[in-house]
Amino acid sequence: MIHQQQQQQDEGSSSSVTSSPLQNFSNMPLHPATASTTPPWMLRELRSDERGLCLIHLLLNCAAAAAAGRLDAANAALEHIAALASSDGDAMQRVAAAFAEALARRALRAWPGLCRALLLPRASPTPAEVAVARRHFLDLCPFLRLAGAAANQAVLEAMESEKIVHVIDLGGADATQWLELLHLLAARPEGPPHFRLTAVHEHKDLLTQTAMVLTKEAERLDVPFQFNPVVTRLDALDVESLRVKTGEALAITSSLQLHRLLATDDDSTTTSPTAIDKEKRRSSPEDSSGLLSPSTSRADAFLGALWGLSPKVMVVTEQEASHNTPGLTERFVEALNYYAALFDCLEVGAARGSVERARVERWLLGEEIKNIVACDGSDRRERHERHDRWAARMEGAGFGRVPLSYYSLLQARRAAQGLGCDGFKVREEKGVFFLCWQDRALFSVSAWRGRRYD
């Protein structure tokens, strides 16, 4: 069966197979002795690492088949994956389950009718559920907590001795991060400033909840505080509604939000990702680049508008991954690597049966995976890009780098060590923090400022 798949793939879409070693791996026969008769996982129960390798092999094959529009092959691979993957098994099984679901959705797009009938009822998690999952993610994987602490430190340093501090949160930050900032500001030796927080979020409930918590705490700490909720999607945000005023020192933070601005309609016309479509897109690179440009210009326009507010500091946290490539296989391999690391991290941070972990994996990471793999066009919002791309964008919009302070690095390192687990690391390159699981950078935190403060 594997052999059949292999041959199909070889004759079908060799173009879609990248030169990455992982792709080569997907071409390797796994078990030459048994492959001709039965796949190895049918014969006996596998050990976790054997099973993991099989899953990787199958997933890669399935992705290649789905990218090429060979649905029968994808279907066959998914069938095997289903036998091995499990959303409550080890990290590899879990990540495989998430990717299998995403691939299935991708394959199902060929039949929009089926897709609507089946998938619409199983709508994506509610905002409340996503919020809960985010919460758990913060608890189980401390990356975003570290990022939040680094952002707070950068804001605090930039706002030193400012009397009126206005922080704009473009979304993503947790209320605890602002509580922490409140405490930091209250403890300033020069006394607390007037602190105004503008939070941008799609969902009003979340904002009101945050507002309640923060106002109470600000009152307790005796910090003059004002909360300014802006209920909107980030891509529909009007900079005017942020109500930035004269005389206040402005800080902007964004945690895992900016990549959403990169979403475009680039490939929304191709509802069925057939091999012909792929071929067509590959053959006309100038076409695709023409389609890509509006996306960049929209993000650029937004960043330009932010720069126009002349923030003293802007702290950007983004996923350190390249999930915005047009080709599915490439994106898939990158995403598989990225989320495998995150799932590993969860494996260490939580027990197998943990409800919280399951929620994070299903409602948060699973949704992201689905979005990366199964969606295209403006629906595909998880367009993570690496720091160098963001740096180019920020600089293009007029921002200048602000290295995060050494103190903040020490603090982050100490916090990472304090977790008592070897896996979490903080790498610093040119003032940018990379939050790593083992040696793989998963998130980047960088600080920027409007040039006029130079």
Added chain:
Amino acid sequence: MASNSSAAAAAAFFGMRDGDQQDQMKPLITQHQQLAAVALPGAAPAASSQHGAPPAAAPPAKKKRTLPDPDAEVIALSPKTLMATNRFVCEVCQKGFQREQNLQLHRRGHNLPWKLKQKNPNQVQRRRVYLCPEVTCVHHDPSRALGDLTGIKKHFCRKHGEKKWKCDKCSKRYAVQSDWKAHSKICGTREYRCDCGTLFSRRDSFITHRAFCDALAQESARLPPTSLSTLTSHLYGATNAGNMALSLSQVGSHLNSTMQHDGGHHHHPSPDLLRLGGGGGSSSIAARLDHLLSPTGASAFRANQQQPQPAFFLNAAPGQDFGDDQGGNGPHSFMQSKPFHGLMQLPDLQGNGAGGPAHGLFNLGFFANNGNSSGSSHEHASQGMMSNDQFSGGAGGGGNGSEVSAAGIFGGNFVGGDHMAQAGMYNDQAAMLPQMSATALLQKAAQMGATSSPNGAASMFRGFAGSSPQLRQAAPQHMDQNEANLNELMNSLAAGGGVNAAGMFGGANGGPGAGMFDPRMCDMDQHEVKFSQGGGGVGGNPAAGGGGGGGGGGDMTRDFLGVGGGGIVRGISTPRGDHNQSSSDMSSLEAEMKSASSYNGGRMA
């Protein structure tokens, strides 16, 4: 007046340098702040007597601003000089003057002999620039020196001096009298009216209000921050003490907040977390230190070094809160396992292992401890005994008695201590270790893809298959299992066929070590390497005890596949034969394992 007086003042300083006012100079020097008006000739690298001042600054370092005149004389004045008022007193009427030239002119009125310093028309007057004596000030750097004496004086007063002048109307304070005068004239004369109708007499309070006044229509034009805020930022920014206090308080508050977080997510907000965290951290440092020291090969030293670690456990284990807080503290368990991690990552130990039995045996003993402590979740005293026996056997060979007792107490404590939950956490850790992470699997897959040899892949799979039962066994062994199953497994898996504990542990530990030890994995990420090396070292030791190929320990990395039917592989292949027979037991074990872990999860939630 300005040029005249400054010239005079400078002349006065030159005079002081020449030594006619030595007595005045001395206390200033002892004040730890330089007084001497040191003229640094632009070209000649004059000895810069001041500490802290950049050497000579002859061509002033081009930093942010360049001096307009690179040949300018750089003059450093002491704070006392800068703050001094009326240093030159008339002996007749006691009237004081700030500048000597003025005093001389005054003396003329008393008909006293007077003398004005003349400019030497032949000597080209060089421009003078002045440094701020405050070391932390930007104007302390010669490249940022200020151009006139009045300027430096006012700067020093404003930025580093006491604000003695207070406005009666608005209680704003000034350090320089002229500033205060200028403010007093306009204070209260101007009114700021907000759109909401409120009146303000001061601009800064007006701005503060406006930023918060919602009645205010949004402004379209944006101005840079107010002069006031920049002023204050200078004031605060210049004092380093402020900064340090700031950062210190941040440390404190951050510590607090992280503590709260930790407490938050594990639903155990207890101060013990921090304390134990500290302990864990330090012991892991000890382990690392140990690791660093070990290449010297001083085995006696090593043994001593490791002594405190069991002691740490000893102290910690009977602790009252220790067990209580264990419930679901993830980080906690990691901390505890850290020292043993540290031990595991002693690659050199493995290298020396064949030669120095003391190393290897101690290592083994330590592992036994771990096995034992997790085994205590069975609450079988016999488990503890078993491992004690094993350990004393090992240590006896090594000839190190003190360790035995330590380990014995350690084991006993855990068995007697009834630390169920804590042991449970160990289990999770132990169960996790032999298993490859998803990342590692992907890397492995990529490597396999890179080499892309089908035979290699196949053989690797076989290799893995070979070690599989041991891997499994290592996990369930720690779980809360029913004893019969466990024993059966032990029997079937013991490498030498014996039921003795050494055999069992040897099998369990040797398995992951050998199984993970694949040449292809050598450049896996750090974590895996650490683990596999540690595992290998341990795996080698039981083999040595059983008369197997213990000497291979050092070279295992390279030789694993090449050795083929060597001693190491024999150790693996034995249990493989039992694999099929015991598979039913194992599947049942696995089911239980799952339920056990979900039980743990339930407790954690």
